[in-house]
Amino acid sequence: MSKTRILWVGDSPTLFTGFGRVGREVLTRLHATGNYDIACLGWYYKGLPYDTTALPFEIYSTGDSPHGEAVLGEIIKQREPHVVISLGDL
Numbered sequence: 001m002s003k004t005r006i007l008w009v010g011d012s013p014t015l016f017t018g019f020g021r022v023g024r025e026v027l028t029r030l031h032a033t034g035n036y037d038i039a040c041l042g043w044y045y046k047g048l049p050y051d052t053t054a055l056p057f058e059i060y061s062t063g064d065s066p067h068g069e070a071v072l073g074e075i076i077k078q079r080e081p082h083v084v085i086s087l088g089d090l
Helices: 018-033 069-079
Strands: 004-011 036-043 058-060 083-087
Touching: 004 018, 004 069, 018 036, 018 083, 036 069
Parallel strands: 004 036, 004 083, 036 058
Antiparallel strands: none
């Protein structure tokens, strides 16, 4: 059975914000089930190294904008997610 592909869009799980913490908790728990292929477009993430043992999924940089408007379409084409989840303030 193939894994459900999830793209999470919100504060980077590498950040110590409320939304970053929610992302860390939800995504690491989903990953632990073995049922999901997870990627994240991490708002305000600029591509710095992170602990892939603690955060065992790919985090994409937002590029030149804090929310990644310019890269979102390309990430969707590349990852072909079944589900896109966005968490943040409007």
